[in-house]
Amino acid sequence: MSKLIIVESPTKAKTISRFLSRDFKVESSYGHVRDLPKSKLGIDVEKDFEPAYIIPTKARKRVNELKKEAKNADEVLLATDEDREGEAIAWHLVHALDLGKSKRIAFHEITKSAIEEALKNPRDIDLNLVDAQQARRILDRLVGYELSPFLWKKVFKGLSAGRVQSVTVRLIVDREKEIQAFISQEFWSITAVLKKSKEEFEAKLSKKDGETLDKFAIKTKEESDKVLKDLEGANYIVEKVEKKEIKRAPKPPFTTSTLQQEAANRLHFSAKQTMMFAQQLYENGLITYMRTDSLNMSEESLKSAKQVVTDKFGKEYSLAAPRKFKTKTKGAQEAHEAIRPTQPKLASQDLGGQAQLEQKHIKLYDLIWKRFIACQMKEAVFDSTAVDILGNPISNGNRISQNYTFRASGSIVKFEGWMKVYKERIAENIPEGMLPKLADNDLLSLVTLIPNQHFTEPPPRYGEASLIKALEEHGIGRPSTYAPTIATIQLRNYVFKNNNKKFEPTETGITVNDLLIKHFPEIVDIQFTARMEKNLDEIAEGVKKWVPVIKKFYAPFHKNLEEKYEEVEKKNTDEKTDQVCEKCGKPMLIKHGRFGKFLACSGFPDCKNTKAVKEPPKTIGIKCPKCMEKFSEEEAGDIIVRRTKKGKIFFGCSRYPDCDFASWKNPAEENKKG
């Protein structure tokens, strides 16, 4: 009896086969094996949106191999992920491989017992779940392949729009507009430096006559001066000492999104880098699957974590019962576990021997290991103290009406708990620093009063980490798409990373975003995906059929689109410049051509003068090596980041065409490697 099991990933296949007898052969599909054709819509909207699936050339070889394997097997078991995409992959496999006989199985973790359990419970493919996936796929294709050509016609060619990318651009443009519209406000704070015996500490002005002062209570220097004057000669007396014990629980283990965020914040990895290193850790059997939105952890791993905590830190740090987490992510599919070390016993220091791992792999593993171990450790406990101090102004020996209250706070760590492993900035609600021992009615002496001028700040621009966080919170995109989406919107030149690695929209990004918001508000609504997911869930549950759901969306969308083709004028994306054409004296314009921006004379077609557009100098801080051989450092060109026609990034010399140095790799990074 020979049986063939098909999963998505070759690494998963390898792992599973270790648990099974020789009767089983485990192969992988490498993701989807059928898809809509790339070159055309591939959907017959007249015939109930019938999709024309094809096997892409990239998948052809794999399909043929699997076909052969299936023929030789007595039974085929489809063990793809238990989620919408996984179910669809199984269904596509049935059609692509012509499987007459096949069964669907699913396991929730890759352990011997879970696999044996799954083998005992085969089922049929869930066609409702498949339909939900088809609806998702078809809707995305309809939106993407009808809206993008609209942009080619009304803006310029090569642009794109889609359910995910267009909303991602919107987030960035919206934020930029908030920043532009922001009006900074002045406010003041007053800090008293006080002394008890010889110990100095700080307290912030918090109340006037018992009324809490809000942030803008003191708006100007004059108002601040008035308070200082009121306080001349005041006594400072401790009014109330409040002690509290604060407990902080650890954060859950990593998902794709949180891993990308933390690796960006702590290790300065891009989302793309993080995924590449995680993939290699996964392939080396060191971590669980890296594209996941689940917070589940196998019982086995929890047991192992407890052992590690007890061994490494002592029993007082370990939990009586494992701590479990529930996802808050909208639309989470949870086909996998959270990202965790497969062998919790292996700390990052134990990884030295593995030659194929670089420092960056080890750093990422360290982060994953610590986060996982910490989530199975006791809460951290703080003793926090908040003290109200009355500043009683005295006037001519008499108390005057106003009095002021200052507040000092501090905390000390009573028990580190999980923070012994996974350091966090204390921040959020827990003040830092120590206070001297204080008791009610203690008389304090004033060292000095410090007025501070502040200005409110605009909201920050998104970086990769905060953008991914926002996408996940709105349920936009999936673990496998966060990094590629961010790459796409930069490739299309909708947004770019500024010198601080924060996203700013380009002119094109703003133009396209405004156009979409004005004419297709539904598609670029931040809630669009969430509403779609609700419908998909109903399809998956069998409450709704997929065709009417798509029809209900498509009919008005398409009608609107046809109207907009008539109504909307072509956007003129020409940008005026201060430059004057040296041939005819007319002003020069920045135009969009096949190869991006260029300068052209506004007198066209009478004057055909063109020039390369002045590139924003995207230097990487090093000189051109080819120039350096011939010229002094003064004369040598800088290496600048440029793009090919296809948008691929390469590194060239700023003196082009005098110097033709060009490289695909970043010469600065090449130097570092030696």
Place this chain on the structure above:
DNA sequence: CAGTGAGCGAGCTTCCGCTTGACTT
């Protein structure tokens, strides 16, 4: 990888989500 826009109007661009190589352009 150093071009380019308009118009003839061919043939092309484009989506999201699942998964890794085969390229050293």
